[in-house]
Amino acid sequence: MLDSKTLTQFIIEEQRKISGATGEFTLLVNDIATSCKAISDGVNHGALADVLGSAESENVQGETQKKMDILSNDIMLHVNGHNGHVAAMASEELEEISAVPQGAKHGKYLLVFDPLDGSSNMDINVSVGTIFSVLRAPEGIEEPTEADFLQPGTQQVCAGYALYGPCTIMVLTTGNGVNGFTLDQDIGEFILTHPNMTIPEDTQEFAINMSNQRFWEAPIKRYIDECVAGKEGPRGKDFNMRWVASMVAEVHRILTRGGIFMYPIDSKLKSKGQGGKLRLMYEANPMSMIVEQAGGASTTGRERILDIQPQEIHQRVPVVLGSKNEVERVTGYHQQ
Numbered sequence: 189m190l191d192s193k194t195l196t197q198f199i200i201e202e203q204r205k206i207s208g209a210t211g212e213f214t215l216l217v218n219d220i221a222t223s224c225k226a227i228s229d230g231v232n233h234g235a236l237a238d239v240l241g242s243a244e245s246e247n248v249q250g251e252t253q254k255k256m257d258i259l260s261n262d263i264m265l266h267v268n269g270h271n272g273h274v275a276a277m278a279s280e281e282l283e284e285i286s287a288v289p290q291g292a293k294h295g296k297y298l299l300v301f302d303p304l305d306g307s308s309n310m311d312i313n314v315s316v317g318t319i320f321s322v323l324r325a326p327e328g329i330e331e332p333t334e335a336d337f338l339q340p341g342t343q344q345v346c347a348g349y350a351l352y353g354p355c356t357i358m359v360l361t362t363g364n365g366v367n368g369f370t371l372d373q374d375i376g377e378f379i380l381t382h383p384n385m386t387i388p389e390d391t392q393e394f395a396i397n398m399s400n401q402r403f404w405e406a407p408i409k410r411y412i413d414e415c416v417a418g419k420e421g422p423r424g425k426d427f428n429m430r431w432v433a434s435m436v437a438e439v440h441r442i443l444t445r446g447g448i449f450m451y452p453i454d455s456k457l458k459s460k461g462q463g464g465k466l467r468l469m470y471e472a473n474p475m476s477m478i479v480e481q482a483g484g485a486s487t488t489g490r491e492r493i494l495d496i497q498p499q500e501i502h503q504r505v506p507v508v509l510g511s512k513n514e515v516e517r518v519t520g521y522h523q524q
């Protein structure tokens with residue numbers, strides 16, 4: 189085991205290639221990794237600790253928060269807010285952005301995160317995760333505002349997730365490919381186990397919540413009908429289907445064996461005045477950077493997600509991501 193690289197060693201080596209790197213980014217990634225180790229420990233305790241079930245509160249999305257949503261949010265804020273590497277943070281579980289505590293040193297990064305993704309799976313012991321995105325804070329500004337966070341996904345310095353499944357894995361990119369690290373619970377270190385993850389351009393596996401079928405737009409209906417028609421249909425090949433209801437688990441499966449994941453816009457979401465289900469800043473953007481860095485593609489069905497100019501911190505967008513040729517086919521159907 190000791191001949192494998194730890195996450196910290198890997199990031200230090202990467203940063204050495206960047207002239208002018210101060211080491212602050214390495215320390216930030218270390219803090220995020222520490223946060224995810226603590227969240228992993230919480231998740232793994234399940235009913236042994238008071239982390240299952242709902243809290244008596246709602247988040248800005250109008251969703252009833254799970255106890256683990258709140259605990260993981262507190263962990264991310266506490267661990268990353270006190271070490272002087274971030275200037276401010278934003279979270280799925282907070283309506284407003286969170287400035288670093290009074291008196292704490294301000295760092296040069298902005299941290300955006302979904303502290304617990306797939307939280308509807310927490311009580312049924314199915315994989316959940318944490319998703320994060322790192323942006324640069326505007327220089328010389330003491331108190332960043334929400335507007336400073338509203339940068340297109342192409343401006344991300346780093347994006348990653350931790351998946352709390354049968355084992356805990358952290359996957360991240362700093363713009364030089366995608367690497368995965370498995371948490372060795374014995375030594376408490378993330379170890380490089382999945383170097384240079386890539387997504388095959390073709391796939392025969394799709395993921396979508398089929399129960400929304402009657403609300404879908406025609407291009408999505410056509411694409412899924414053709415997949416379901418299989419060999420006998422215009423695609424001439426059979427497709428398999430998966431739906432874990434944790435975006436982190438879907439994306440990890442796609443990074444591991446290919447696939448296409450879709451949470452498209454539909455008439456039900458539109459009727460609620462929503463631009464999609466998933467959130468741009470802390471779900472779609474970080475996952476899109478990872479997917480593109482692994483050779484895949486990520487669109488709304490109509491445009492590249494990383495090119496979108498964000499309008500507000502909890503903005504929702506349609507998501508179609510994964511194996512390049514399938515994503516391009518779905519996007520093509522939207523243009524016809």
Ligand SMILES: O=P(O)(O)OC[C@H]1O[C@](O)(COP(=O)(O)O)[C@@H](O)[C@@H]1O
Binds near residue numbers: 302305434
């Ligand atoms: O409940 P549905 O329609 O299956 O949606 C599942 C999707 O919602 C999410 O759970 C939303 O994320 P949160 O759990 O962080 O709110 C995604 O992880 C997942 O892909």
Ligand SMILES: [Mg+2]
Binds near residue numbers: 302305306471
């Ligand atoms: Mg989520």
Ligand SMILES: [Mg+2]
Binds near residue numbers: 280306307
């Ligand atoms: Mg969440």
